[in-house]
Amino acid sequence: MSPFSKILEQSSFSHSDLERLLQCNGDEKQQLFKKGGEVKNLFVGNKVYFRGLIEFSNVCDKDCLYCGIRNSNHSVHRYNLTDSEILDAARFADDNRFGSVVIQSGENSSPAFAERITTLVSQIKQLSNGRLGITLSVGEQPESVYQRWFEAGAHRYLLRIETTNQTLYHQIHPADQFHDFNRRMDCLHSLKAIGYQTGTGVMIGLPFQTMGDLADDLLFFQQFGIDMVGMGPYIEHSDTPLYAFREELLPLQERFDLSLKMIAALRILMKDINIAAATALQAIDPLGREKGIKVGANIIMPNITPGLYRNDYSLYENKPCIDEEPAQCKGCLDARVALADGEIGYGEWGDSIHFMKNSKKV
Numbered sequence: 001m002s003p004f005s006k007i008l009e010q011s012s013f014s015h016s017d018l019e020r021l022l023q024c025n026g027d028e029k030q031q032l033f034k035k036g037g038e039v040k041n042l043f044v045g046n047k048v049y050f051r052g053l054i055e056f057s058n059v060c061d062k063d064c065l066y067c068g069i070r071n072s073n074h075s076v077h078r079y080n081l082t083d084s085e086i087l088d089a090a091r092f093a094d095d096n097r098f099g100s101v102v103i104q105s106g107e108n109s110s111p112a113f114a115e116r117i118t119t120l121v122s123q124i125k126q127l128s129n130g131r132l133g134i135t136l137s138v139g140e141q142p143e144s145v146y147q148r149w150f151e152a153g154a155h156r157y158l159l160r161i162e163t164t165n166q167t168l169y170h171q172i173h174p175a176d177q178f179h180d181f182n183r184r185m186d187c188l189h190s191l192k193a194i195g196y197q198t199g200t201g202v203m204i205g206l207p208f209q210t211m212g213d214l215a216d217d218l219l220f221f222q223q224f225g226i227d228m229v230g231m232g233p234y235i236e237h238s239d240t241p242l243y244a245f246r247e248e249l250l251p252l253q254e255r256f257d258l259s260l261k262m263i264a265a266l267r268i269l270m271k272d273i274n275i276a277a278a279t280a281l282q283a284i285d286p287l288g289r290e291k292g293i294k295v296g297a298n299i300i301m302p303n304i305t306p307g308l309y310r311n312d313y314s315l316y317e318n319k320p321c322i323d324e325e326p327a328q329c330k331g332c333l334d335a336r337v338a339l340a341d342g343e344i345g346y347g348e349w350g351d352s353i354h355f356m357k358n359s360k361k362v
Helices: 002-006 016-024 026-043 083-095 111-127 142-153 167-171 181-194 211-223 240-246 252-269 279-284 288-295 324-338 353-361
Strands: 047-052 052-057 100-105 134-139 154-157 197-200 228-233 275-276
Touching: 002 016, 002 026, 016 211, 016 252, 026 252, 026 288, 052 083, 083 100, 083 111, 100 111, 100 154, 111 134, 111 142, 142 181, 154 228, 167 181, 181 197, 211 252, 211 324, 228 252, 228 279, 252 275, 252 279, 252 288, 279 288, 288 324
Parallel strands: 052 100, 100 134, 134 154, 154 197, 197 228, 228 275
Antiparallel strands: none
16 A cells, blocks of 8 residues: 555544645545545545525625725625515525525624514514525624524534644735734634634635645644534636736636645545535536546535626625526536436535534533
8 A cells, every 4th residue: 555545544644644635636635535425435435515695785884895885896896685585585595495594794893784684584583484505604793683683593604714733824915903813713713603614715726825834724624623624726806906916826726726626635534524625616617616626526506696797796706606696506506416427415414424413412
């Protein structure tokens, strides 16, 4: 057995082991991808769970240097769905047995915003007779707000850390208290303490990022005991400050391959968590999400935002599926999951096995 094959069979991984996995190419890369898929099928099965994504507003108080909807980008057409439009999208998800929805927007920490989310979560629970699971992804909030949303019926929360290297974090965010690494970490700890299935993630292929940084990210996921991860390739946006460093980036195909390696390595490292096949994968490769499923991902987030608004939630350029309506998106993903030898878990929440195991221990 080769040294690389031996690493794949280990039960624990050092920082250097993970770097080695991320640096592999050729036959070794195919070994990694195969192992990621095998571990997924063994520990979480071949089911792929839908999370109907409702991007209900691109209004954001933050000014992250990589993001197309950053507050200072005045070329963005800002929008905010009405409550009835959000509830119609949730009803579509319920009628089509998606199992769960993700309520996502730019960051806003006002009391009015907090109250609106509380009401919407309660209304989605009511209209679906409790059938729809609810994931929130609406940024940093006071712990009391997270608690209120949890009590209203939200049970998963995604708050991406973007990078666990604090120096890099400050290179890709404005230098102020509103974009503080420790504040974000505090929020993740609050979410976990409240009882959410807690999710985070990173961008892969950022300027200034090293392979060691990504290995650290993987170890952070494990040490924190994260329940779900959404991560994908960094894709630059021309209306952002970070675009100035585009000449220093890895080529898009290398960022794509590195993202697949991260998914496979994470699946081997954390065998029973939920891992999303990010839409950004498809922005680079037409079969990007299928390839993500093949190597270890088990979550897909079909965009069920009304088509009129999709192009305005532009975190990065070349976002796919912006010209499709929700029904078209569903039919497309049915075929894509089948191509990846997966089975859609219709009508199921698809909760994190990792979370369920740990919650029983408490």
